[in-house]
Each structure stands twice: as structure tokens, then as C-alpha cells.
Amino acid sequence: PPTNSQMEGNCVLRRGNCRAKGGSPGFKVAILGAAGGIGQPLVMLMKMNPLVSVLHLYDVVNTPGVTSDISHMDTGAVVRGFLGKEQLEDALTGMDLVIIPAGVPRKPGMTRDDLFNINAGIVKTLCEGISKCCPKAIVNLISNPVNSTVPIAAEVFKKAGIYDPRRLLGVTMLDVVRANTFVAEVLGLDPREVDVPVVGGHAGVTILPLLSQVKPPCSFTTKETEYLTSRIQNGGTEVVEAKAGAGSATLSMAYAAVKFADACLRGLRGDAGVVECAFVSSQVTELPFFATRVRLGRSGVEEIYPLGPLNEYERAGLEKAKKELAESIEKGISFARK
Ligand code: NAD
Ligand code: LMR
Numbered sequence: 001p002p003t004n005s006q007m008e009g010n011c012v013l014r015r016g017n018c019r020a021k022g023g024s025p026g027f028k029v030a031i032l033g034a035a036g037g038i039g040q041p042l043v044m045l046m047k048m049n050p051l052v053s054v055l056h057l058y059d060v061v062n063t064p065g066v067t068s069d070i071s072h073m074d075t076g077a078v079v080r081g082f083l084g085k086e087q088l089e090d091a092l093t094g095m096d097l098v099i100i101p102a103g104v105p106r107k108p109g110m111t112r113d114d115l116f117n118i119n120a121g122i123v124k125t126l127c128e129g130i131s132k133c134c135p136k137a138i139v140n141l142i143s144n145p146v147n148s149t150v151p152i153a154a155e156v157f158k159k160a161g162i163y164d165p166r167r168l169l170g171v172t173m174l175d176v177v178r179a180n181t182f183v184a185e186v187l188g189l190d191p192r193e194v195d196v197p198v199v200g201g202h203a204g205v206t207i208l209p210l211l212s213q214v215k216p217p218c219s220f221t222t223k224e225t226e227y228l229t230s231r232i233q234n235g236g237t238e239v240v241e242a243k244a245g246a247g248s249a250t251l252s253m254a255y256a257a258v259k260f261a262d263a264c265l266r267g268l269r270g271d272a273g274v275v276e277c278a279f280v281s282s283q284v285t286e287l288p289f290f291a292t293r294v295r296l297g298r299s300g301v302e303e304i305y306p307l308g309p310l311n312e313y314e315r316a317g318l319e320k321a322k323k324e325l326a327e328s329i330e331k332g333i334s335f336a337r338k
Contacts, residue, residue, distance in 0.1 A: 026053025030095040033102030035062035037250035045258040051265040052077040058091035092133035103143035105248040112145040123149045131160030146170040146202040148332030155336030166300035170279030173256040178235040200321040267296030
């Protein structure tokens, strides 16, 4: 069967008459690792996003099948597939937003840091491609360990002379999604009404939910605070163990990634007041990277919000988080500088 691009080549499509109706310019989005466990539901949800005009699917395996399948959805975005390293540059050229869920996931008993040896190299290569082909793109980095892969990406971009810290964001949205869900369960609320800031990083104790700043304002007993903090910090492990060797969170992650990508695109469009948590270059603490609430705009991260008032439990959590984060950040930087 002809691929989407072959159809266009055969001139059976009436050019200029079939796409991007409604006058919205739309954004060009590439997903690297598009055929994976996160990649597939992520491309499906991005194909449904009206802010996306062009969707590039890149992977080292299986992109033709996923692209063919997704391209039959009757939504506006034009879908194109790219397979293997020799097609990486075509996949990236002209992109406004690049989302990276490429890399291996955890199995039971592993930490996210155990993925470093494989995923660090994958992220480095993909970021070299971004430096060359779409240096102005916003990058949403999902591949673990996020606490190290974001510093790796920053070093690659610095080396290429294109680093703009506002455009590199580690995706910690799943921690917020989980926090909203678990807090809503305890409070007996609809999770859509709950907003929990989660700061720090994306692994174990570096995931620091600020339960004293939950909206709507509420208070928790010590037992509730300990239960919620532990459940949020171990949410990823909970899924890894339940999947029993078949990978880590993919569906909730794809949901979180799309929620975050949509916020980035609304920022790029110029919408006001787009605020989400993300792991970014930051001066909120003494560490070079830290996750906090950030305001997203046309340049990416336009404002980084301070931590706000922390209670004693959170201050102790912050010290533990910073200790582990410092090591993970340093590990990423030294890998990239090698
Ligand atoms: P998966 O194994 O199902 O899919 C990964 C995909 O990446 C595969 O299709 C694979 O072919 C592809 N890939 C491998 N090397 C590549 C390369 N060099 N270029 C492009 N693609 C490549 O894994 P998954 O469950 O989708 O998870 C992917 C990553 O996301 C893992 O590192 C996982 O730990 C991480 N993750 C992060 C979060 C988060 O909150 N940030 C949440 C869940 C998972
Ligand atoms: C998650 O939080 O679900 C991801 O980081 C995947 C993992 O390994 O836990």
C-alpha cells in the first residue's frame, strides 16, 4: 500500500485543498521514539491536537506501521514517518517542538539511574541531530533518567553553540498528574479540580510534592502527608512492578506528555498564563537544574517561579532531593563532556 508521502507524490491529493483548513497555522512536532510504549499513544493523542499541523514520527524500528495506522485518523495534522539514523535529520528539519520518549524503560528492581548507560548515548545522538536541524525547537525530554538526560542535552547544545536554556524542558508532568490523582482520592475530590506543585526532579526522593501548597487549599494529617509523599515518589515503581517486566508507565505518561506538549504549544502561540512544572535550567536553588512551576511562552520558559513557603517536612525533603539531584546532574554533565 502506498505511504502517505507516496500518495502525495502520485498527485492524487488536490494540493492546497485538503489540509490545514480553518486558517490555524499549527505547529510542526517531531516525536523521537514514536513506535515505543509511550510513543504510540503519544502520537495518537498528538494527532488529535488541533494545534499540530505536521507530525513527524521517528524511531529506529517500526515507524512505517505506526505512521500508516495513525495517518488514517481524520484529524488535521499531516503525519510522516522516518526510520533509522539516516532519516533523523529529515525527521527534525523545521520542527517547532521535539518530544523525546526514546530509550529503554525500567524492569522490576531497577532504578531510573540503571538506564543511564543505554539512554545517555541515545539522548546525546538525538540532541546532536536537533542542534543541526532544528536548533530553535522547544525540546521536551522524557527519556530516563531525566535528572541526568536534561544536563546531557544542555551540554550537547552548548557544544554546538545553540543552547537556549528556555527551550530545554525535562518532562515531570507525570509526577503532577499522579499527585493530583492521589491527593484527589484522599480528599474525595474530582482530580481535575486539584493542583499539586511537584518540584525537584524525576526519581525517588528527588520528586518533592508540595502538599502545603495544594489547590484548593487544604490540610493533611502527618499520616496522610507521609502516605501521599511516598505514593507520589514511588508511582513509577508501582507501575513497573505491576507490569512485571513488561516496561514502565506508558499510557499515563503519554497522557502527561500530551498535556505538557499542549501547554508548550499554547505558550508558543502566545497564550497568557500557561504555567506547568518542569525540570529546567534554574537558579531557584544552588543546583543548575531543578523542577518548579514555570510560565511557558513564545520563547519556551519565560519565567521560573520560586518554591514558595515550605513546611518543615518539605524543607527536610528538599535537602534529600538536592543531594541526590546534584549527583545525577553531575553524572550527566561529565558523560556529555567526556
Ligand atoms: P519502549 O522501549 O516501549 O519504547 C522506546 C522506544 O525508543 C522504542 O520504540 C525504541 O525503538 C526507541 N528507540 C531506542 N533507541 C532509539 C534511538 N536511538 N532513536 C530513536 N528511538 C529509539 O519504552 P517506553 O516505555 O516508551 O519508555 C521510553 C523512555 O521513557 C524510558 O527511558 C522510560 O524510562 C522513560 N519514561 C519517562 C517518564 C517520565 O515521566 N519522564 C515516564 C515513563 C517513562
Ligand atoms: C515513571 O515515573 O513512571 C517513569 O519515570 C518510568 C519509571 O521508570 O518509573
